[in-house]
Amino acid sequence: MKRLKKGLFQKSQNYSRRQLVIQIIFASLVVVFFFRIINIYQIDAGGISIQKKASKQAELTSSVQARRGDILDRHGDVLASNLILKKINLDSTQIQTAFIPKLAQALMMPEKKLRKIIKKKLSKHAGRKNLIIKQNLRLTNPILEKIKALKKIRLKICKIKRKKKQINFLDTVLIFTKLKADKPTDSRVEACKREQIKGVRLQTDTRRYYPKSAALAPLIGRINHNKKGISGIEGEFESILAGQNSLTHLGFNSDSQGAYFNPIVHKALKHGQDIQLTIDTNVQFHAYAAIKKAVEKHEANSGSAIILKPNGEILAMVNYPADDPNNKALYNPKHYRNRVLSDKLDPGSTVKPFTMLLALEKKKITAKDDELIDVTKRIGHLKPDKKYKYMTVKKILQKSHNLGTVNVAERLTKEDLYDTWSKLGFGRPLGLIPSIENSGLLRYYSDWSKADKRSLSFGYGPMQTNLAQLARAYLVFANDGAIPSLKLINGIATNKQKTQVFSKQTTHRIAELLDAVVSLKGSGYRARIKGYSVAGKTGTAEMVINGRYNKNGAKRTFFTGFVPVKKPKYIMAVRLDYPKKCYAYYKPYSKISCKGSNSAAIVFKEAMENILNSDQSVKLLAKK
Template identity: 55%
Template sequence: MKIARVQGYRNRQSLVKICFIAIVIIFIYRAFSVTDIKANDIPLKAKASKNSEFSLVEKSIRGNILDRNNNLLAINLIHKKINLDPMIIQEEYIDLLADALEMPRMDFREQIIEKKINKRKYFIVKEKLKVNDPILKNIAELQKKRSKVCFKTSKNPTITLIDKAKKIIGMKPSAKEMIEVNKCARQRIAGVAIESGGFRYYPKKDSIAPLIGKTNSENIGVFGIESEYDQYLAGINGVKRLADNKDNSNIYYDAEMIKKFKQGEDLKLTIDSDIQFHVFNAIKEQAEFHEADSAAAIVLSPNGEILALANYPSTNPNNHQSYSADDYRNRVFSDKTEPGSTMKPFTMLLALDKGVITATDDELIDVKNRVGNIPPDKKYFEMTIQQILEKSHNLGTVMVAENIENEEFYDTWEKLGFGRSLGVMPGTENSGVLRHFSNWGLADKRSLSFGHGPMNTNLAQLARAYLVFANDGALPSLKLLKDENKNENITQVFTPESTQRISQILDSVASDNGSGYRAVIDGYSVAGKTGTAEMVIDGQYNKDGAKRTYFVGYSPADKPKYIMAVRLDYPKKCFVSWDPTMRNRCEGSNSASMAFKKPWKEYSLMILK
């Protein structure tokens, strides 16, 4: 049977071929040009590449802070937190979730309702949970369960025969609203996530908080060591960029380093946490006993290392419920005060070096006549240098100072470091003032000789000055970082001979004959000096009993191992030594010296071990 060709067959065949070739050409063109198509003025190729790139942040871990014996003072701990999405938590699970969280059902339900009303999808219901917290186990078990959950859903209405017929003949069926129906199914709880995080923990708590400081919610140091050395402790977050690579068989190639990751450095301090603990408890208990507003103390080794630095009041930095900036105030560095009679030994050292006195037992200083505004006490008429220091006699000190030039005073006080930053914690320290001698009058020099007038200082500077008694008249710099690589700068301030002689006298000050009799520790030789200074309030010396009391001492007296300075601010309740019920005015002898000694023997033994 012969099949005849349809009329116009060749024409139609040519048309089909042309159309096919045209389609192929268009397809090839589009294949090569699609990457140049723009979407919102951005080429699709560029947009695709951009969408295939992302940055990866590698967070650094903050460095630890340790004491000289590698005991931890600040550390990062792993914690867990429970994050909820109230918008998708099923109604049937709310009470069960409250039980797992160990929260009252009604309170928890009210919180969830409030979050839903405000359309909150992020709700940290528990945080800073230890990894073994039973709440985490409860949540993990709850997440494994399947319970019957009923919910509303929408579905299309049933299609009628008329709608089907309309659809067949090409007519549009009549529009109908979705039908809402109830549906139940066994489901796991939704919207509950256990997340990991880190937090800063301070094992020594309030005993060292003003020195160590703390970090904020962003893990940035805001007080103390945490703030001063934040750039070393914090490290640097690393940033990498991942992008597609068309020349490689892999989807992504090696990450491009945008910012190099650097782990936070550990800091090792010169602090001895055992001594720190006992010193803090000593000043806390003595401040409370004497009803002082505050207290501070610092302990040094002969080479200038800070072994303890305590402040009261303080706070537990692990407690985030309450906060007071005053509890983080480092009074040892930040408070500039007049040090009172604790400066008298340096006046005698200078006088002895200059040949103004001999400090022998037979040398007598006339104290019968008034000098300026300093009257005689009519109790002593002639005194040895030892008696002047033992009794902390102002007039006797001034009589010696009258023979010393202003410039000699200024140069020596400057060598002792007064009026200059110690360089230990620059952001915290108030370096005090030492006014130039060209601006002094007679009253300035006289008051300077017993710790007042044209100078004020912080407790750390005062303690450092006493290092001359442990270094034969030389003065090393203070150190807070252990094994710090820096050139030691030691200044020879007094001669070894003068230093040894005055040190012998200070040994008698901390005895039954001296003002520091309450600093005596049985079985140990202690040398030191008391001090009392009226507080300046509203620009004037307070005459209503507001005083600061001091004791700066060291032990053993001949070869000091520890140097300690203590200050109590405005003690209000002091007693005589022979009757614990008889009140007396507060001086360095009956308040600060007691904090140096510490009535609880085990603390004193720890300091002088």
């Protein structure tokens, strides 16, 4: 009996002990959990509390990209715009293997190639989640529809998962209190379910598109891979075209009523502005086609041209060679050079009309048919050619006679020449695209020698210019002796005042004489256009190479003219750099020395003839 009582007492005592142990364990857990709850707000996590860290993780900075402005011509035709495209971005870590064959079909590429690309991407430690597999896809590209269809398909995807064996509550408590070692055991099981493809993202992208291709490339310029303008109009007006991306900060606001996030706008979204040029794409096209043809036919290094309206608006600005800016794989900096504005040069005989204008204005000549200029005596280094003894002003211009021109210039003062050339704009910036423009040179007359004064009268010496300045000077023939500022961008204020350089009567008289230059007896005979009155002047100038004028045939040829002679509507200046093959007019296969008469004059004729044929208003003027 005593043994029985003793046994019951021991069992009861053991049971009480176990209860006590369990109670202690639970009490310990409660203390631990309570401690954690109190301390969770005070735990340091990288220098800040978890509360603050959670709040910080809830913050977000978002940005919306501004749309780049378009570049338009005078009629609103697009010269540069943003083409909306799509690209396919793959997350190589998410794509299920079972989908790769169908994905390859949708991408219209070999499966083996796709697997190789994904494998290579997976082998990299960084950037594995972004694989641009296709880009620059037009919205009509069939690949886009195939990808959309693929995303709707579900395939059976099986994965091997580790399944951890469950343990009872008591073991959980003992493990937590470290009274028992944690020895997890698990098993591998196959889990299958039907899934859609993962890791395939269709993203919107934009690409700058230039509809007129190479014809306007040196003027319009291009953007770089960061979509920032780096040349031409794109570069000069980057801040206007690019606009401003938005920047918004979203942060947690515990004091807000019903609003979880409090948006703060740091930068407002401003889309880029459109820029409209004075360029006429039809005129530009004909000028570009003529320049390109001439450069290739005459094997010239390059060619350029500019066409103006009488009010100074630029209708065309052409340079060749030029690259297609839509072809990103093709880039030669020289082919984006705007030679019309950036190159300073000797304009040669194209300035002779201004010498005659000034002499007539100062009453040093009469420019009448009975006035004869003696060309039998040497002046400076210029010797008589024994072909002419006495020449009229008309004949001097018609034959582009240097000695006759210098004979007239000898009657003028340095001050008058300098003042007139300055008023014509030589050596002064035009302000069209300042970052690339070369304003040329016009030395002050006090530094001139006699040789400088003489050579200035026929396009050499103390003056160098760019092609745009030369064309602008010829605007006096379309504005009764006055000269307006040039204009390239509509909507930008320009000086509307004209500078009066010559009188109306003087300008009209010399314009009549320049009409004779573009005749069968004149140096500009190959600029004639049937049915229209054309006036202008040829020019040929030696090129400066390594600081010296080249005497081995490296020349620039020019023609600057206007049409019609009375009330001109178009003024055009043409330049060819070192044309090497020129041909006689009556013997098309007979090679002759290249001059402005047999190269640049032809460009004027071919371009202007096409322009006039599409302009009915000029035909009416020509008949009056």
